[in-house]
Amino acid sequence: MLRVLLLGVLAPASLGFPASPGPQLLGSQCVEHDCFALFRGPATFFAASQACEHLQGHLMTVRSSVAADVISLLLSSDQGVGPRLWIGLKLPVGCHDPRTLGPLRGFQWVTRDNRTSYSRWAQPDNGTALCGPLCTAVTTAEASAPGEPTWVEQQCNAEAEGFLCEFHFAASCRPLVLDPVVAALTNVSDTYNTPFGAGGTDFQALPVGSSASVAALGVELVCAAPPPGTAEARWGREAPGAWDCRVENGGCEHFCHGGSGLPQCLCPTDAALQADGRSCAVQGANSCDDLCDHFCVQNSEVPGAYTCMCETGYQLAADQHRCEDVDDCLLVPSPCPQLCVNTKGGFECQCYSNYELVDGECVELLDPCVGVKCEYQCQPVGDNDYRCICAEGFVQNPLDPNRCQMFCNQTSCPADCDPNGLESCQCPDGYILDEGFMCTDIDECSNDECAGECRNLPGSFECICGPDSPLAGQVSTDCDPIKVNYDGDGGSGEGPTSPTPSTTSGPASSGPKHSGVLIGISIASMSLVVALLALLCHLRKKQGSMRAELEYKCANPSKELVLQRVRTELMPQKL
Numbered sequence: 001m002l003r004v005l006l007l008g009v010l011a012p013a014s015l016g017f018p019a020s021p022g023p024q025l026l027g028s029q030c031v032e033h034d035c036f037a038l039f040r041g042p043a044t045f046f047a048a049s050q051a052c053e054h055l056q057g058h059l060m061t062v063r064s065s066v067a068a069d070v071i072s073l074l075l076s077s078d079q080g081v082g083p084r085l086w087i088g089l090k091l092p093v094g095c096h097d098p099r100t101l102g103p104l105r106g107f108q109w110v111t112r113d114n115r116t117s118y119s120r121w122a123q124p125d126n127g128t129a130l131c132g133p134l135c136t137a138v139t140t141a142e143a144s145a146p147g148e149p150t151w152v153e154q155q156c157n158a159e160a161e162g163f164l165c166e167f168h169f170a171a172s173c174r175p176l177v178l179d180p181v182v183a184a185l186t187n188v189s190d191t192y193n194t195p196f197g198a199g200g201t202d203f204q205a206l207p208v209g210s211s212a213s214v215a216a217l218g219v220e221l222v223c224a225a226p227p228p229g230t231a232e233a234r235w236g237r238e239a240p241g242a243w244d245c246r247v248e249n250g251g252c253e254h255f256c257h258g259g260s261g262l263p264q265c266l267c268p269t270d271a272a273l274q275a276d277g278r279s280c281a282v283q284g285a286n287s288c289d290d291l292c293d294h295f296c297v298q299n300s301e302v303p304g305a306y307t308c309m310c311e312t313g314y315q316l317a318a319d320q321h322r323c324e325d326v327d328d329c330l331l332v333p334s335p336c337p338q339l340c341v342n343t344k345g346g347f348e349c350q351c352y353s354n355y356e357l358v359d360g361e362c363v364e365l366l367d368p369c370v371g372v373k374c375e376y377q378c379q380p381v382g383d384n385d386y387r388c389i390c391a392e393g394f395v396q397n398p399l400d401p402n403r404c405q406m407f408c409n410q411t412s413c414p415a416d417c418d419p420n421g422l423e424s425c426q427c428p429d430g431y432i433l434d435e436g437f438m439c440t441d442i443d444e445c446s447n448d449e450c451a452g453e454c455r456n457l458p459g460s461f462e463c464i465c466g467p468d469s470p471l472a473g474q475v476s477t478d479c480d481p482i483k484v485n486y487d488g489d490g491g492s493g494e495g496p497t498s499p500t501p502s503t504t505s506g507p508a509s510s511g512p513k514h515s516g517v518l519i520g521i522s523i524a525s526m527s528l529v530v531a532l533l534a535l536l537c538h539l540r541k542k543q544g545s546m547r548a549e550l551e552y553k554c555a556n557p558s559k560e561l562v563l564q565r566v567r568t569e570l571m572p573q574k575l
Contacts, residue, residue, distance in 0.1 A: 023051060023162065028198050029070045030205055035167045036060055036067070037196060038074040038085070045135040045156040048086040048163035049110060055196040059088030060164035061109045062138075062151075063116045071138055071149050071164065084137040086163035090156065091132035101381075107136060122150040138164070167196050169207035171233040173223035176212050179246035188216040208233050217244045241265070241277035251278045293323040313345035338362045375403045409458050411441045430459030451479045 023041030030036075039051065045059075052058050062068055071085075088110035096106035103119040122139070135156040138149040154160075176190050193199040195209040206212070210223045212235060221235040221243070235248050242250035242263040250256035252265035267273050267280035274281055274290060281290035292308035299305035310316055310323035317324045328347040329340035336349035337360070351362035369378035374388035381387055390396060390404035393413060397403040406416055406428040415425040415437050427439035434440050444461040445454035452466035465471040465479035 023048075025198055027074055028194075028196075029073055030172065030207065031066060031070060033169050033171060033207070035169065035194070035196070035207055036070050036074065037165045037167070037198065038162065039165065040162040042159040042161060043086070043163055044159055045086050045090070048160070049088070051163070052088075052165035055165065055167070057165045057167035057196060058110050059086060060166040061088050061111060061116075062118060062120075063109075064118045068118060068120065068149065074164070075140060075149065083141040084139045084152065084154070084160040084162075086135065086137050086160045087151075088166070089136035089151070091130060091134040091153070093132050095129045095131040097127075097129050097387075105130060106132075107134075120148070120150050122152045165196070167207070169195075169209070171226050171231070172205045172207050173210065173233045173235055174205060175203050176214065176221070176235065177248050178214070181246075188214065190214050214244075214247050217247060219243050219247045221248070236278075240275065253279045292321055311345060373402055408439060408441075411458060412438050415439045428459055449477075 023039040023043055026038045026040050028035055028037040037057075039048075043051065049059050060067070060071075062071065089104070089107045090110065091105075091107045102114065104114050104116060105121070105125065108114050109116075130153070133156050134153045136151050136153060137160045139152055140149050175192075178188070178190065189201060191199065191201050191213050192203050192206055193211050194207060206223050208223050208225050212221045212223070213219070221237055223233050224236045226233050236251060237243070242252050242256050242265045244250060245252075245256035245258040245263045250258075250263045250265060254268060254271075255266040257264045257266055265273060265278050265280075271280040271282045273279075279290070291306070294311050294314065295309040297307045297309060299307065308316060308321050308323075313326055313328065314323040315326050316322070325342070325344050327342045328335055329342045334340050335347060338352050338355065339350040341348045341350055349357060349360070351357050354365050355362040356365055357363075365383055368380050368382075368384055368386040372378045372386055372388070376388070376390045376394070378386050379389050388396060388402050388404075393406060393408065393416065394404040395407040397405045406426065408428050408431060413428075413431070415427055415433055417425040417437055425433055425437055427433050430442055431439035432442050441456070441458050443456050445456045448454075449461060450463035450465075451469055453464040455462050455464070460477070462475050462477060463479050465474050465476060467473075469479035471479050
């Protein structure tokens with residue numbers, strides 16, 4: 001239920017668009033001083049925005065459940081509206097992380113802000129980055145509850161079936177009050193037109209600038225801004241004097257006399273009719289108060305003489321009765337440190353972008369990246385938050401978001417080399433440096449790393465364990481996780497570990513040792529044994545007493561058996 005009074009459902013009216021197929025106004029609702037209108041007809045986001053601005057408004061903002069209820073009412077009044085209508089919510093160019101950008105997910109209203117206490121997205125936030133430009137439409141087709149419009153993102157250059165405009169006004173007038181006898185006559189009716197083109201007879205309120213007509217009585221009126229000291233706008237006209245007394249009491253403050261002649265306003269005996277022919281001023285010591293806009297000072301020495309004065313921020317107009325606003329922003333020096341906006345009777349100071357008004361001074365906003373220890377670069381997010389970003393080929397370390405680590409999700413990537421010495425290069429885990437300063441993915445599957453089916457991945461691999469494996473049918477980097485180590489007392493075993501599938505969404509984890517490394521270790525060890533045996537033979541040859549025996553042992557075929565046995569033990573079981 002709406003928390004404030006909903007004012008008026010306006011009848012369809014043309015806005016100067018071509019009769020077909022241009023957008024057509026179907027109806028509107030007013031809440032306090034804001035009016036919302038629904039237009040039907042295909043339009044892109046840009047075309048819809050231009051149409052609203054042409055009518056001195058903008059695409060609708062939906063900042064609360066009250067505005068959402070207005071949309072529901074507008075949609076219920078016309079069942080022919082298509083499933084999607086543009087509202088004034090747009091995602092700027094670039095990619096945005098919705099997890100850090102609040103309920104609007106990085107979108108901004110056409111009023112260039114993102115203030116809201118309400119959002120109703122059709123799809124939940126799954127953490128996926130959104131890339132603009134994107135625009136927002138409301139629809140009931142994807143609503144979670146019947147009649148409850150939800151928000152959907154779509155390309156701004158796509159056509160929606162209509163759009164919603166929003167208009168703001170200073171005040172509003174009630175519908176015309178007709179004499180009960182006149183209202184009962186079937187041939188007397190009032191019609192209205194709003195500033196944004198809606199017209200009809202069924203209204204509960206009309207914004208300032210609306211016109212009203214009672215053709216049968218020859219009355220034409222306009223909803224004018226409220227006079228000083230009042231809050232409600234009033235029906236009136238430029239011509240002085242009363243109009244037909246059967247409509248709004250002829251506009252008279254007190255009594256309206258119709259008679260057989262022209263209508264005339266009458267005042268009480270202690271008041272006098274004013275220049276507008278409709279208002280009255282009390283006669284006596286303070287009779288001049290109603291003649292001046294703000295203050296009236298009587299001259300005690302001259303009967304009937306007075307002087308008008310104005311409030312601070314105003315000055316007397318040429319007629320010496322009305323008060324005109326003084327543009328304080330034209331003063332030299334300016335009353336504001338940066339930007340000055342004139343208002344009625346005063347002014348408002350504003351600051352440039354990235355500045356904030358504090359105690360009358362524009363203070364530069366503190367960069368949220370100041371003092372942050374990002375390894376590569378800090379990027380501000382809004383006015384108070386930040387995030388660390390990494391250079392190309394690096395990503396954030398999941399254990400320390402302020403630091404970066406190498407990352408490659410392809411078969412080859414450029415190595416990270418010291419520009420002052422290209423001999424110092426690094427590659428991510430699971431990659432090997434080639435001669436062209438490129439990091440090339442190691443194909444673990446070519447070395448029979450899996451007992452079952454093997455799939456090579458950038459920087460890693462995964463096994464689909466076969467039926468003979470304890471992890472049959474699962475994906476792992478080791479299909480035989482039960483490792484048994486024997487010691488001198490009979491050995492001990494380790495329990496199975498949980499398989500962890502590889503992933504390519506982040507930097508590859510350290511995999512098993514490449515078989516090429518094992519081959520190199522084996523060959524080096526074998527060479528070392530041969531060198532030691534050769535040295536031993538040489539030393540023994542120098543001992544004359546054991547020369548024959550030494551020559552025999554060195555020439556004995558058992559030497560080759562020793563070398564063969566060492567070679568067999570040191571070579572890896574799988575190449």
